[in-house]
Amino acid sequence: MTKTVDDLRNEIRAAVGRYERVESTAFTKEALAAVCDAVGADVDTSGRPSKPEMRTGIREQVDGLAAPDADNTTRAFRKAELEAIAAALRDE
Numbered sequence: 001m002t003k004t005v006d007d008l009r010n011e012i013r014a015a016v017g018r019y020e021r022v023e024s025t026a027f028t029k030e031a032l033a034a035v036c037d038a039v040g041a042d043v044d045t046s047g048r049p050s051k052p053e054m055r056t057g058i059r060e061q062v063d064g065l066a067a068p069d070a071d072n073t074t075r076a077f078r079k080a081e082l083e084a085i086a087a088a089l090r091d092e
Helices: 005-015 029-039 051-061 079-091
Strands: none
Touching: 005 029, 005 079, 029 051, 029 079
16 A cells, blocks of 8 residues: 555654654654764754755655645645655665
8 A cells, every 4th residue: 555645744743853743744843854964964963954955965865756846845745755755764
């Protein structure tokens, strides 16, 4: 059975030590910061970087994601992108 977007987000949250969520929600800044740290993104997560800045850092580090641009860094990750991030975290 194919994983849903919610399943993939929760898999990623669990892989980076964040809490899984019952309801369908996009990543919080804290969850994105944890993903940045896990994939080695060049983003200073000690402050409060913006979500687009963190998505850019993740895109630059995870194979299979399109290069960052104005369209793909201002929206939530799509299913295929979540699959690539989850796979990268499984490989670590």
